Amino acid sequence: MMEKILSQAKKHCAHAELFYEEASSLLARSSLNSVEACKHSSGSGYGLRVVCKGRIGFSYFQRPEYAKHAIREAIRSAKLSAAEGYSLPSPSRYKRRKGYDRRVASLQEEKLVDLLLASMDAVSPADPLKAEVEASASTVRIASTEGMDLESRSTLFAISSIAKKSESFGEDYYTSKRFRDRALPVGASAGEWAIRGHGAKPMSYSGPVTLDQDVIAPFLQAAVVQNANGEFARRGKSRWKLGDYIGDFSLIDDPTIDWGVGTVPFDDEGTPTKKHHIIRSGTLRQLYYDSRSANLAGAKSTGHGFRSSYAALPSISTTNVVISPKHTHKPDGLYVKELMGYHNMNPVSGDFSLDISLAMLDGKPVRGCFLTGNIFDILRDGEWGRTSKTREWLTSPTLSFEGRVVAK
Amino acid sequence: MPVLDKLEKAVTAKADFVDIRASVGFSTHIRLRGGEVEEASFGSSTGFGIRALVGGAWGFAYTSDESHLWEAALRATKLAKAASRKPIGAELAPVEPARAKLASKPKKHPADYGLDEKVALCREIIPKPPKGIVAYDMDYSDGWGTQYYVSSEGAAIEYSPVRSIFGFTAYSKKNGELLRSYERDGALKGVELLGNKRPLLRKAFSNALLLQRSKLPPKGKHTVIIDPKMAGVFAHEMVGHACEGDTIANEKSVLGDKLGRLLGSRHVSISDDPTLPGLFGSYPYDAEGVKARKTRLIENGRVVGFMNSRESAARLGMEPTGNSRAESAAHFPIVRMSNTFFENGDRPVEELFEGTSGIYVHGMKGGVTEPNTGYFQFAAEYGYLVENGEKTTPLRDVTLIGSIIRTLRSVDAAANDFTVGHPGFCGKAGQTAFVSDGGPHLRIRGMLVG
Numbered sequence: 001m002m003e004k005i006l007s008q009a010k011k012h013c014a015h016a017e018l019f020y021e022e023a024s025s026l027l028a029r030s031s032l033n034s035v036e037a038c039k040h041s042s043g044s045g046y047g048l049r050v051v052c053k054g055r056i057g058f059s060y061f062q063r064p065e066y067a068k069h070a071i072r073e074a075i076r077s078a079k080l081s082a083a084e085g086y087s088l089p090s091p092s093r094y095k096r097r098k099g100y101d102r103r104v105a106s107l108q109e110e111k112l113v114d115l116l117l118a119s120m121d122a123v124s125p126a127d128p129l130k131a132e133v134e135a136s137a138s139t140v141r142i143a144s145t146e147g148m149d150l151e152s153r154s155t156l157f158a159i160s161s162i163a164k165k166s167e168s169f170g171e172d173y174y175t176s177k178r179f180r181d182r183a184l185p186v187g188a189s190a191g192e193w194a195i196r197g198h199g200a201k202p203m204s205y206s207g208p209v210t211l212d213q214d215v216i217a218p219f220l221q222a223a224v225v226q227n228a229n230g231e232f233a234r235r236g237k238s239r240w241k242l243g244d245y246i247g248d249f250s251l252i253d254d255p256t257i258d259w260g261v262g263t264v265p266f267d268d269e270g271t272p273t274k275k276h277h278i279i280r281s282g283t284l285r286q287l288y289y290d291s292r293s294a295n296l297a298g299a300k301s302t303g304h305g306f307r308s309s310y311a312a313l314p315s316i317s318t319t320n321v322v323i324s325p326k327h328t329h330k331p332d333g334l335y336v337k338e339l340m341g342y343h344n345m346n347p348v349s350g351d352f353s354l355d356i357s358l359a360m361l362d363g364k365p366v367r368g369c370f371l372t373g374n375i376f377d378i379l380r381d382g383e384w385g386r387t388s389k390t391r392e393w394l395t396s397p398t399l400s401f402e403g404r405v406v407a408k
Numbered sequence: 409m410p411v412l413d414k415l416e417k418a419v420t421a422k423a424d425f426v427d428i429r430a431s432v433g434f435s436t437h438i439r440l441r442g443g444e445v446e447e448a449s450f451g452s453s454t455g456f457g458i459r460a461l462v463g464g465a466w467g468f469a470y471t472s473d474e475s476h477l478w479e480a481a482l483r484a485t486k487l488a489k490a491a492s493r494k495p496i497g498a499e500l501a502p503v504e505p506a507r508a509k510l511a512s513k514p515k516k517h518p519a520d521y522g523l524d525e526k527v528a529l530c531r532e533i534i535p536k537p538p539k540g541i542v543a544y545d546m547d548y549s550d551g552w553g554t555q556y557y558v559s560s561e562g563a564a565i566e567y568s569p570v571r572s573i574f575g576f577t578a579y580s581k582k583n584g585e586l587l588r589s590y591e592r593d594g595a596l597k598g599v600e601l602l603g604n605k606r607p608l609l610r611k612a613f614s615n616a617l618l619l620q621r622s623k624l625p626p627k628g629k630h631t632v633i634i635d636p637k638m639a640g641v642f643a644h645e646m647v648g649h650a651c652e653g654d655t656i657a658n659e660k661s662v663l664g665d666k667l668g669r670l671l672g673s674r675h676v677s678i679s680d681d682p683t684l685p686g687l688f689g690s691y692p693y694d695a696e697g698v699k700a701r702k703t704r705l706i707e708n709g710r711v712v713g714f715m716n717s718r719e720s721a722a723r724l725g726m727e728p729t730g731n732s733r734a735e736s737a738a739h740f741p742i743v744r745m746s747n748t749f750f751e752n753g754d755r756p757v758e759e760l761f762e763g764t765s766g767i768y769v770h771g772m773k774g775g776v777t778e779p780n781t782g783y784f785q786f787a788a789e790y791g792y793l794v795e796n797g798e799k800t801t802p803l804r805d806v807t808l809i810g811s812i813i814r815t816l817r818s819v820d821a822a823a824n825d826f827t828v829g830h831p832g833f834c835g836k837a838g839q840t841a842f843v844s845d846g847g848p849h850l851r852i853r854g855m856l857v858g
Contacts, residue, residue: 031658034496035465038487041738042480043472045453060451062472073450073523080527082444109490117494129658167781235543237586311451341785343774346805348586353807353858355785357778368783370809370858408783408809408856 122187170194208333209403262319325384433553514598594831631766640845653720672816682746688831750847753822
């Protein structure tokens with residue numbers, strides 16, 4: 001089927017690439033004390049990228065009978081596109097990675113409901129508000145007229161829980177490509193944070209602030225995704241340039257970690273993945289590229305071309321991110337567990353004013369106040385904690401800095 | 409066999425209730441950077457989503473493959489049985505099963521225009537950028553197709569909407585910092601949406617240049633006048649989400665126990681109305697086949713209604729309001745808004761400024777509300793300092809912070825210049841919905857600006 005579509009595309013246009021994705025997921029979700037629903041989803045589709053005289057065209061479809069129309073539209077779109085001198089990636093050898101767990105792919109609804117009910121019970125003495133258990137599996141195949149023909153399978157298993165104690169909420173989650181029965185610890189931790197946050201009050205404060213790993217992720221996302229992105233740098237939208245000093249740490253983008261959420265053998269363009277030191281010993285050493293941005297910048301793809309689905313062209317995205325601090329310190333002061341309003345962070349200036357949903361100071365809960373500061377100042381001057389924790393795609397210690405909190 | 413007939417056969421799976429939503433859709437997307445085409449793409453999709461209710465518990469199965477429709481219907485029932493170990497006790501408020509066939513009637517159907525013609529139309533409306541503009545981007549998308557709904561109660565609806573939307577971003581620079589201005593329009597229309605849009609795009613250019621002269625706002629409590637766009641955001645984000653029946657049934661809304669209570673000033677009347685003709689958030693029937701209708705949420709400061717699906721209506725002892733929506737056939741329907749707005753006020757807009765010193769706020773860049781605590785933060789596109797009734801210094805990075813109830817009480821004037829139709833995409837529980845919002849200019853006393 002894929003070969004036939006490619007050969008038809010080749011008749012009209014010299015180069016074509018077909019990205020096929022087949023995905024299924026099974027999910028059980030609770031609401032308060034009950035199971036809200038069990039859901040199953042199964043779908044597949046094709047993304048067709050063609051290159052005519054260095055110009056890129058794209059279309060997508062699900063039903064094979066639409067393939068002819070999709071080829072025609074992709075070629076038409078290539079003719080309209082800017083001449084970029086682009087050519088599709090060539091096939092390269094890649095190493096297999098641990099990212100497919102048969103246990104996840106074969107989970108049945110009864111087991112998912114068992115896990116869901118266990119996580120709900122575990123929040124006691126807090127009350128369950130919402131919990132979710134999801135197991136999904138996907139297969140990706142990339143074939144092109146350049147001789148590429150790759151296939152990769154992966155799985156993802158996730159448990160999340162939100163608990164409530166009057167006006168206080170606590171949450172926790174576990175996400176991995178591998179199955180682990182984490183229902184009890186996830187539920188218990190959500191319940192514990194709901195209890196700890198009970199009776200929280202707003203406060204104004206100036207002094208040491210420590211960010212939990214959960215709240216560091218969006219800071220790094222804003223700082224790194226925007227400013228180490230090769231395409232943004234080319235367009236003058238990045239604050240950083242190679243050689244800049246960022247802070248007292250190294251940042252490694254590592255798609256090779258066994259069972260990591262971002263672990264993949266090759267990206268969604270078929271470029272083999274490998275470990276990259278984005279920031280080494282505090283200095284920006286490497287920008288992220290997919291094949292298109294690399295071509296425009298005269299650089300080489302770093303294997304970071306990912307698609308949100310078969311219906312989208314690849315764009316730059318990170319894999320697993322590991323922070324390795326050079327020096328470590330004991331976390332201190334106000335411990336910030338949950339923040340909201342991340343959209344108010346300015347990824348260019350780095351300024352932020354975020355609403356504290358839950359923090360602890362000397363064992364007492366704090367909520368209803370704003371943490372203000374600048375992301376880049378925090379990365380440059382902050383002190384990293386001693387123990388690292390992996391949360392989804394990020395492995396990082398805590399981060400402490402001199403901060404300011406203003407009551408609402 | 410016609411699609412509706414196939415679906416009506418599959419809907420007979422053994423459960424207390426079954427419904428199927430199916431869709432066949434087509435879309436184009438164009439992205440111009442400067443005048444150059446970065447992406448011009450076409451796509452097609454199909455999908456079948458089956459909901460089954462067994463013993464008060466829901467099962468849901470989705471497939472993109474029509475040949476697996478019957479298998480998916482059986483699976484939905486099996487999943488409902490698994491969920492019924494601790495059922496949520498879901499019931500559906502009764503409605504008369506509807507049978508209807510409807511379609512949008514665009515002046516220029518997107519299926520009749522090639523990608524090249526759409527690109528040319530996009531390029532035509534971009535004015536020559538003035539000096540000081542460093543970059544500009546345009547995104548245009550349209551979608552058309554047919555959505556089907558059948559239920560085991562006998563509903564059968566076929567609806568063929570056409571929607572288009574575009575966004576235009578202009579950039580200027582000051583001291584190395586990129587300043588961004590954004591305008592968009594969208595409606596239940598075809599390619600004709602792009603007609604007469606040069607003035608709107610010119611505005612994006614002039615606002616990007618205005619930001620170069622802007623200052624940061626004075627932080628603290630101020631009298632704030634918000635424009636119809638920001639009023640729409642207040643209606644949607646601040647009040648609308650807190651009036652969604654499922655959020656209320658799950659005890660997560662600060663307004664959940666306030667029905668009938670006087671919470672706001674007499675200038676505050678807010679409604680949701682999917683029946684307004686041609687708007688981006690409009691539709692004739694919701695995702696449960698319930699006929700769309702206007703729902704008044706707040707009337708002269710008093711909470712008078714909530715938006716409901718059939719399930720949330722049954723849980724709250726209310727009536728379904730036609731607000732059950734799903735992003736696609738792959739998504740389980742949940743309670744969503746449509747076109748949400750402050751009703752018109754009674755004073756000329758000039759009167760809101762007369763004698764006022766404070767901040768004038770325009771447009772919206774991002775925002776978040778916690779319906780359970782009632783706190784919100786909205787970032788405006790730009791603003792002005794208002795001194796003795798006059799707009800003076802332009803402002804950027806204006807963030808409004810507050811609590812729903814305190815803010816509703818503090819609205820002390822509403823202008824009579826109501827507009828509605830600012831299109832957007834609302835996110836909730838991992839799903840996106842086409843919405844729009846609006847209102848008149850409003851004046852709010854003692855608003856915290858961050």
